[in-house]
Amino acid sequence: MASIRFLFRLVAAWVAALCVALVAWNALDVSRDFPGIFIFIWFVGLVLALGRGISHLYRVRTFAGRIDPETLANRQRRRVEVPYGTDETLDLVEQVVRALPDIQDVAAARGGLQVRGMVRHAFAEPQPPGTPLRKRRPKDPFQRNTRINASVLPGEGTCTVLFVCEPDSGAWMDWFNPDGGVSLELAETLVRALTQRINERRTRERADARQTAMEKELTAAQLTLLQAQVEPHFLYNTLASAQELVRTxxxxxxxxxxxxxxxxxxxxxxxxxxxxxxxxxxxxxxxxxxxxxxxxxxxxxxxxxxxxxxxxxxxxxxxxxxxxxxxxxxxxxxxxxxxxxxxxxxxxxxxxxxxxxxxxxxxxxxxxxxxxxxxxxxxxxxxxxxxxxxxxxxxxxxxxxxxxxxxxxxxxxxx
Structure with missing residues (x-):
C-alpha cells in the first residue's frame, strides 16, 4: 500500500501541475488552445517521474528491506550515540563524511559543532579515457545533488550525532522528482561508517589496555629479577669481608x-x-x-x-x-x-x-x-x-x- 500511495501522490502532483497550467492559460484569455507541445512535455515528464518513482521504490526496498513512509522519504535523519567527548566525536564525524563518494565542499565548523558537505551526483567529473566500464559512473540529469549536514550534540561523557541527508532543491520538488533512494543510502552509509569507526577505536583501546597490563606485569617481573640480583651481590661481598677478618x-x-x-x-x-x-x-x-x-x-x-x-x-x-x-x-x-x-x-x-x-x-x-x-x-x-x-x-x-x-x-x- 505504501508503494501505491507513493506512486499515486507522484501522479497527483503532475496532474495538479497540469491543472494549474491550464487554469493559468485560460486566465490569460488567449484565443488559442493550450499548446500541444506543453501537453507532450508534461506527458514525458510524468513518464520519467513514474520511472524514477519505480526506481526509488526498488532502491529503497534494496537498502532498507522494507517500504514505508519513513524509508520512502527523500529527506532522511539518523541519530547515533557516540561514547566520546565533543572533539573526538567531531573528528570521527568529519572522517566519515569525507569518506563518502563524490563528496565535495566539506566544511567543519568546530564552533558550531557541525560538518557539512555536498554530494554532487549529476555534475560528477567525467572519468578519464580507458577507465573500465564497471568504474564509470553515468550521469543522471534528473538526479539532484544531496546535502549532508552532521551536527554533534554534546552530553555528559557522550555525544549524539544527528545526520541529515536531503536533496539540495526545495521540498516542493520532492513531489515531482524522487531522489531514487540516494538520501536513504547516504544516511545508512554514514551510520554504518561511524559505527564501524567507533568499534575499531574500542578494539584498539582494549588492545592498548591489554598491552599496558602486560607491560606492567613485565615491568614488575623485571624489577623483581633485578632486585634478586642486587641483594645477594652485596650480601656475599660483606660476608666475604667478614670471613677474611675472622682469619686475621x-x-x-x-x-x-x-x-x-x-x-x-x-x-x-x-x-x-x-x-x-x-x-x-x-x-x-x-x-x-x-x-x-x-x-x-x-x-x-x-x-x-x-x-x-x-x-x-x-x-x-x-x-x-x-x-x-x-x-x-x-x-x-x-x-x-x-x-x-x-x-x-x-x-x-x-x-x-x-x-x-x-x-x-x-x-x-x-x-x-x-x-x-x-x-x-x-x-x-x-x-x-x-x-x-x-x-x-x-x-x-x-x-x-x-x-x-x-x-x-x-x-x-x-x-
Missing part, C-alpha cells in the same frame, strides 16, 4: 659481625623491592661502611653530608649501597693509601639529588666500576620512574669518581 683479627671480626647483624637487620625487610627512604638507605650504607672501615682501617675515611629534611624522601632500596660499594671496591681499595668517600644529598620541592664521590683511582680504561651493579641501577631507575629520574657518573676533581642519582618528588610509576 678475631677482635675486629667480632665488631664486624655486630655491624653485619645491623646491616642484615636493615637490609632483609626491603628485599621485596618496595620503596625505602634516604634515611633508611643511609643507615644501611653506614653499617656497611663501618664494616669496611674495620677492614681497611685508616685507609678509609667516610664523610656524610645529608640534611635531616632529605632523609624522609623516598627512594628505591639498595641504590645508595650500590654507589658506595662501587666507590670502595673500584676506587679506594685498589689505591695505595686508600682515601675518602663522600655521601651528599640535596632536596627541595622538585626532587632529590644524591651523590656518592671518592678520591680514588677514577674512571679506568679497563671498564672497572661499570658492571652489573650500575647497569641494574640504571634499569631499576628506568622501570621505576621512567624518564623523570636520572643517573650520571663522571670524574671527581681532582681525583676519583662522582656518581649522582636524581629522583622526582612525585610517586614513581611502580611503587
Amino acid at each position: 683479627d678475631p677482635a675486629r671480626a667480632d665488631k664486624m659481625l655486630g655491624h653485619l647483624i645491623d646491616y642484615l637487620r636493615r637490609s632483609l625487610p626491603k628485599t621485596d623491592g618496595s620503596l625505602s627512604t634516604v634515611g633508611q638507605e643511609l643507615e644501611r650504607s653506614t653499617a656497611w661502611l663501618e664494616i669496611m672501615q674495620l677492614r681497611m682501617g685508616s685507609r678509609l675515611v667516610v664523610h656524610v653530608d645529608v640534611p635531616e629534611v632529605c632523609k624522609g624522601y623516598a627512594m628505591p632500596s639498595m641504590m645508595l649501597q650500590t654507589l658506595v660499594e662501587n666507590a670502595i671496591k673500584h676506587g679506594l681499595e685498589p689505591k695505595p693509601g686508600g682515601g675518602g668517600v663522600w655521601i651528599r644529598a640535596a632536596c627541595d620541592t622538585t626532587g632529590l639529588s644524591l651523590t656518592v664521590a671518592d678520591d680514588g683511582l677514577g674512571l679506568r680504561s679497563d671498564g672497572a666500576g661499570s658492571g652489573i651493579g650500575l647497569k641494574n641501577l640504571r634499569e631499576r631507575l628506568r622501570l621505576t620512574y621512567g624518564n623523570t629520574a636520572s643517573f650520571t657518573i663522571g670524574n671527581n676533581f681532582p681525583d676519583g669518581v662522582a656518581a649522582t642519582i636524581t629522583l622526582p618528588v612525585a610517586e614513581p610509576a611502580h611503587a
Whole structure:
C-alpha cells in the first residue's frame, strides 16, 4: 500500500501541475488552445517521474528491506550515540563524511559543532579515457545533488550525532522528482561508517589496555629479577669481608659481625623491592661502611653530608649501597693509601639529588666500576620512574669518581 500511495501522490502532483497550467492559460484569455507541445512535455515528464518513482521504490526496498513512509522519504535523519567527548566525536564525524563518494565542499565548523558537505551526483567529473566500464559512473540529469549536514550534540561523557541527508532543491520538488533512494543510502552509509569507526577505536583501546597490563606485569617481573640480583651481590661481598677478618683479627671480626647483624637487620625487610627512604638507605650504607672501615682501617675515611629534611624522601632500596660499594671496591681499595668517600644529598620541592664521590683511582680504561651493579641501577631507575629520574657518573676533581642519582618528588610509576 505504501508503494501505491507513493506512486499515486507522484501522479497527483503532475496532474495538479497540469491543472494549474491550464487554469493559468485560460486566465490569460488567449484565443488559442493550450499548446500541444506543453501537453507532450508534461506527458514525458510524468513518464520519467513514474520511472524514477519505480526506481526509488526498488532502491529503497534494496537498502532498507522494507517500504514505508519513513524509508520512502527523500529527506532522511539518523541519530547515533557516540561514547566520546565533543572533539573526538567531531573528528570521527568529519572522517566519515569525507569518506563518502563524490563528496565535495566539506566544511567543519568546530564552533558550531557541525560538518557539512555536498554530494554532487549529476555534475560528477567525467572519468578519464580507458577507465573500465564497471568504474564509470553515468550521469543522471534528473538526479539532484544531496546535502549532508552532521551536527554533534554534546552530553555528559557522550555525544549524539544527528545526520541529515536531503536533496539540495526545495521540498516542493520532492513531489515531482524522487531522489531514487540516494538520501536513504547516504544516511545508512554514514551510520554504518561511524559505527564501524567507533568499534575499531574500542578494539584498539582494549588492545592498548591489554598491552599496558602486560607491560606492567613485565615491568614488575623485571624489577623483581633485578632486585634478586642486587641483594645477594652485596650480601656475599660483606660476608666475604667478614670471613677474611675472622682469619686475621678475631677482635675486629667480632665488631664486624655486630655491624653485619645491623646491616642484615636493615637490609632483609626491603628485599621485596618496595620503596625505602634516604634515611633508611643511609643507615644501611653506614653499617656497611663501618664494616669496611674495620677492614681497611685508616685507609678509609667516610664523610656524610645529608640534611635531616632529605632523609624522609623516598627512594628505591639498595641504590645508595650500590654507589658506595662501587666507590670502595673500584676506587679506594685498589689505591695505595686508600682515601675518602663522600655521601651528599640535596632536596627541595622538585626532587632529590644524591651523590656518592671518592678520591680514588677514577674512571679506568679497563671498564672497572661499570658492571652489573650500575647497569641494574640504571634499569631499576628506568622501570621505576621512567624518564623523570636520572643517573650520571663522571670524574671527581681532582681525583676519583662522582656518581649522582636524581629522583622526582612525585610517586614513581611502580611503587
